[in-house]
Amino acid sequence: ALVRRVTCADGSVTSNAACCALFPVIQDLQTNLFDGGECGEEVHESLRLTFHDAIGISPAIASRGQFGGGGADGSIALFEDIETNFHANNGVDEIIDEQRPLIQRHNLTTADFIQLAGAIGVSNCPGAPRLAVFVGRPDATQPAPDLTVPEPFDTVDSILQRFDDAGGFTPAEVVALLGSHTIAAADHVDPSIPGTPFDSTPELFDTQFFIETQLRGTLFPGTGGNQGEVESPLRGELRLQSDSELARDSRTACEWQSFVNNQAKLQSAFAAAFRKMTILGHDESSLIDCSDVVPTPPAPASSAHLPAGLTHNDVEQACASTPFPTLPTDPGPATTVAPVPPS
């Protein structure tokens, strides 16, 4: 195929002149939102926001004659007053408010900006794939309906059904999308311990999330009894009920386990599923592919391991057909996971 090359006014090279406008936005994001290129809290929150905006679409609701939402249409920020009151969106107001001044100083739709910020943010995380970036999404004129964003206390049935309705995502694609929880922490599931990560390496886009969610839960990192939380295997680590169940359900367990120590699969499957998610509500042919503006992420900085203090005996085998891979245990005293520092 013919690959076009355009040289922008600032000397950057890309495949389409319409993508030139993104370079100053990327610089602004890195300098003023992502603390100079970190994989920290604002990156994690920006990635979560791409999902909470994009998943706001339901052909099932639309088929009943109501507005089903526009997908990746910026509605979560444009109708912040409405959508951030939806229970599942607890906490996303923070990153919406941090992104707003940047949106105001550039000439992108809010819809495009939210997805761009997620893709650029993830490129700061060692081990991440390069994610797709598209421009040309029109902005929302109506808020998404409530209950389109899955909750951590939802059943596997309901979660798989929601993703299928939103965009025809297969169970395997749902598992791949949950690779996002490798760079993630919860502020609101247990409000007594904000910034509690889902794996021991929230600054690395590695496969530890898929390993650690398969270990037997033995403790609550803070208080017990929170809705959507189950016991985790490590002090300082929080496990969502939904992640726990998806790791153990017969429909998803083997796919979940397949990511253990398979960085290449994590990268390609997450990138493919994200690409599909990022254009929900739009026809790809109406958008411009600007993916070549995304920086190449740093190489993986960790190798798959069992956290110190735990062994293969702590694995709760869930995949019936394939044994859990043999992994080395980190040396030293039992791992305690540090919170993600607030910015």
Ligand code: HEM
């Ligand atoms: C079954 C589907 C999902 C459920 C139930 C779920 C639930 C949650 C919950 C409860 C939190 C913690 C929020 C807080 O208390 O601060 C969270 C965080 C997060 N989620 Fe998900 N999630 C799902 C899928 C996804 C997907 C598809 C993505 C992105 C592609 C994503 C990206 C993130 C990220 C990056 C964070 C961390 C935010 C931060 O550290 O500030 N999640 N998720």
Ligand SMILES: [Ca+2]
């Ligand atoms: Ca990680």
Ligand SMILES: [Mn+2]
């Ligand atoms: Mn939306």
